[in-house]
Amino acid sequence: MLKIEKLNKSYEANKALTDVDLNVSEGVVFGLLGPNGAGKTTLIRIINQIIDSDSGEVYIGGELLAPKHIGLIGYLPEERGLYKKMKVWDQMLYFARLKGLSPHEAKLKIKYWLEKLEMETWKDKKIEDLSKGMAQKVQFISTIIHNPPLLILDEPFSGFDPVNAEIIKNEILELKEKGTTVILSTHRMESVELLCDQVAMINRSKKILDGTIKQVKSIYRPEVYTITLDHLTRDLPTEWISKQDEGSYSFTLPLSGKLPNELLNELMQYGQVSQFQELIPSMEEIFIHQVKSTENG
Amino acid sequence: MDKIWLVIQREYVARVKKKSFLLVTLLTPLIFPAIMGIFVWIALEEEDNQALRIIEVVDDNKLFFLESSEQYAFSFSDINSEEAKKLVQDGDRYGFLHIPKFDIKDPTGISFYGEENPSMSLISYLENNLRKKIEEQRLFESGIDPKIINDVRTKVAIKSITLDEEGTETVSDATVNYAIGFVAGILIYMFIFIYGNQIMQGVIEEKSSRIVEILVSSLKPFQLMLGKIIGIAGVGLTQLLIWIVLVGTLTTIVTGFLGMQMPQQQAMELANPELAQGLAQNTEMGEILQVIAGINYMQIALSFVFYFLGGYLLYGALFAAIGSAVDAPSDAQQFMLPVTIPLIVAYMGLFVFVLNDPTSTTSFWLSVVPLTSPIAMMGRVSYGVPFWELALSMGLLIVGFLFTTWVAGKIYRIGILMHGTKPSYKTLWKWIKTNN
Numbered sequence: 161m162l163k164i165e166k167l168n169k170s171y172e173a174n175k176a177l178t179d180v181d182l183n184v185s186e187g188v189v190f191g192l193l194g195p196n197g198a199g200k201t202t203l204i205r206i207i208n209q210i211i212d213s214d215s216g217e218v219y220i221g222g223e224l225l226a227p228k229h230i231g232l233i234g235y236l237p238e239e240r241g242l243y244k245k246m247k248v249w250d251q252m253l254y255f256a257r258l259k260g261l262s263p264h265e266a267k268l269k270i271k272y273w274l275e276k277l278e279m280e281t282w283k284d285k286k287i288e289d290l291s292k293g294m295a296q297k298v299q300f301i302s303t304i305i306h307n308p309p310l311l312i313l314d315e316p317f318s319g320f321d322p323v324n325a326e327i328i329k330n331e332i333l334e335l336k337e338k339g340t341t342v343i344l345s346t347h348r349m350e351s352v353e354l355l356c357d358q359v360a361m362i363n364r365s366k367k368i369l370d371g372t373i374k375q376v377k378s379i380y381r382p383e384v385y386t387i388t389l390d391h392l393t394r395d396l397p398t399e400w401i402s403k404q405d406e407g408s409y410s411f412t413l414p415l416s417g418k419l420p421n422e423l424l425n426e427l428m429q430y431g432q433v434s435q436f437q438e439l440i441p442s443m444e445e446i447f448i449h450q451v452k453s454t455e456n457g
Numbered sequence: 458m459d460k461i462w463l464v465i466q467r468e469y470v471a472r473v474k475k476k477s478f479l480l481v482t483l484l485t486p487l488i489f490p491a492i493m494g495i496f497v498w499i500a501l502e503e504e505d506n507q508a509l510r511i512i513e514v515v516d517d518n519k520l521f522f523l524e525s526s527e528q529y530a531f532s533f534s535d536i537n538s539e540e541a542k543k544l545v546q547d548g549d550r551y552g553f554l555h556i557p558k559f560d561i562k563d564p565t566g567i568s569f570y571g572e573e574n575p576s577m578s579l580i581s582y583l584e585n586n587l588r589k590k591i592e593e594q595r596l597f598e599s600g601i602d603p604k605i606i607n608d609v610r611t612k613v614a615i616k617s618i619t620l621d622e623e624g625t626e627t628v629s630d631a632t633v634n635y636a637i638g639f640v641a642g643i644l645i646y647m648f649i650f651i652y653g654n655q656i657m658q659g660v661i662e663e664k665s666s667r668i669v670e671i672l673v674s675s676l677k678p679f680q681l682m683l684g685k686i687i688g689i690a691g692v693g694l695t696q697l698l699i700w701i702v703l704v705g706t707l708t709t710i711v712t713g714f715l716g717m718q719m720p721q722q723q724a725m726e727l728a729n730p731e732l733a734q735g736l737a738q739n740t741e742m743g744e745i746l747q748v749i750a751g752i753n754y755m756q757i758a759l760s761f762v763f764y765f766l767g768g769y770l771l772y773g774a775l776f777a778a779i780g781s782a783v784d785a786p787s788d789a790q791q792f793m794l795p796v797t798i799p800l801i802v803a804y805m806g807l808f809v810f811v812l813n814d815p816t817s818t819t820s821f822w823l824s825v826v827p828l829t830s831p832i833a834m835m836g837r838v839s840y841g842v843p844f845w846e847l848a849l850s851m852g853l854l855i856v857g858f859l860f861t862t863w864v865a866g867k868i869y870r871i872g873i874l875m876h877g878t879k880p881s882y883k884t885l886w887k888w889i890k891t892n893n
Contacts, residue, residue: 210874241666
């Protein structure tokens, strides 16, 4: 769906993107991760043709990015904005028309979405009279109103209460089912594992990692196991610092060159093994590890 | 192109639909006449209600007699100045005028005593009266009867006629031309300022509320800027049109109400110039009517619309650029100077040079340089401007607004996405030089 090759962009002396390559397959939710200031917004703005790159190419559906592709993309910027004095209906109509929908099409789509998200009663309200969450919903609808095959959401859940965040999450997944490709940019790694199929990490203008969630997780495996033992038959070695809770002892152990079965055999000599599980690092840990290893190497 | 049209529509509708637009548009043509009417009414009331002010005159020459007016009465009680002062202090007299003994050829030392500061009009009323008396007295002393002087007083009025190359004669009158230039110049000046500011506010609103990021993902910043400028121009033209219609109907109604048949009579005479000439030959009114009939309205109206729009577009782009560079209206001040100064120069130039001497070198340059021409040229057009000068000025104005729009587009494109940094002129210059 989206292919990016050797993209570079700098603002005066600051490098915002350095030789970034990306490949987003069709119909996936793609997580674009990285701390604030890493270059995510610059990358998104280039895809949206808001700014031009210094060098490198962006292909969308196999074609070199051009102004005619604007209607294929729906973009929800991190900083939301609506005309405060405009009515919900007029606002949505304006955005839909700017994306190239005919007045008739636009009205049908707006009706559909207002009904779907139970917002029909607000359509004649001005944005300034809505709550923040309501305005966010209006913004979300405005972003997807023209059925874009590529959706770019920058921190989509910020500003939503948990109930509405859930609604939006489900809408995103539903859109994905229908074949929409979604790029989700965020610095909050915890939301990524739930939603994303593929991820790429950007730090200090460079892409430092990409792949499916599983691939990414296999890159960094600290090979540490969490263990719980019941009914101890003998004392544990003192270097195994454990937490005791009503006769259960919990602790973590690295493999230290052994195979998992060898470690399990060893543990069985101490008592009943009730838990033996590899510790899978969170995206956050992977990210931190990756940042450190790229900076050191 | 479609997208610019959408932006124009939105900008136009959003503003025209506002209640404040309706109020300002409907009330402005009423407010000015209303304020003037109230002033006149108050002044008349005051004059009516004012108690007659009595002024004691102490004339040591025993020469002068001042006629009382509606407001002032003069009393000659043959008292000395000490007594008169006392009368003033006691409040029995509004004031007293002391005319000491003087040589009639050198009248000095006349003073007015009052409890409060006398008004300008009272003092000049007294001065005029005394001057007239002294002059009469002196004429009389040199053996001339003042009546003769009155008899020989003549009124001279020069009828000015412009001759063009084909020999057509047009009666002209600087007063009428002055008035047209004056009104047109001021209208353009106000329009540029008021609507230029609206452009700036609009850009700042979009920038600070971050709508702009969504907008520029759908259309080019330049389209957005142009759409806004043109949309707001539409609002201004609508307002102007409503004003013209409103003022027109109001004048007709008011004059009709007052029982003056002026408009109809004028219309009749305008439609039938020969009749007007016959009717009004040699009378002043007739000449003014001839002048009004002789003015090339088509040219004035067309140039007005051209300079109105041209000036607005030229400055509108600059206002948009300023709006894009700052985060809040209060930050805009630092960039306003380069925009306000040429406007004020043009405005002052209109009064100091152009209206007084439309063909001077200064007037020529003011009406040709694009930054000042929209205002200055309007001061010249009603006097008649050689075709090549008009063409030069218009051509330069077109080049001028293409240039400012281009420069503004460059600043705007980068400015609208910049937040939190306060740009300087140096950064603006850098933005203009940046290519992407």
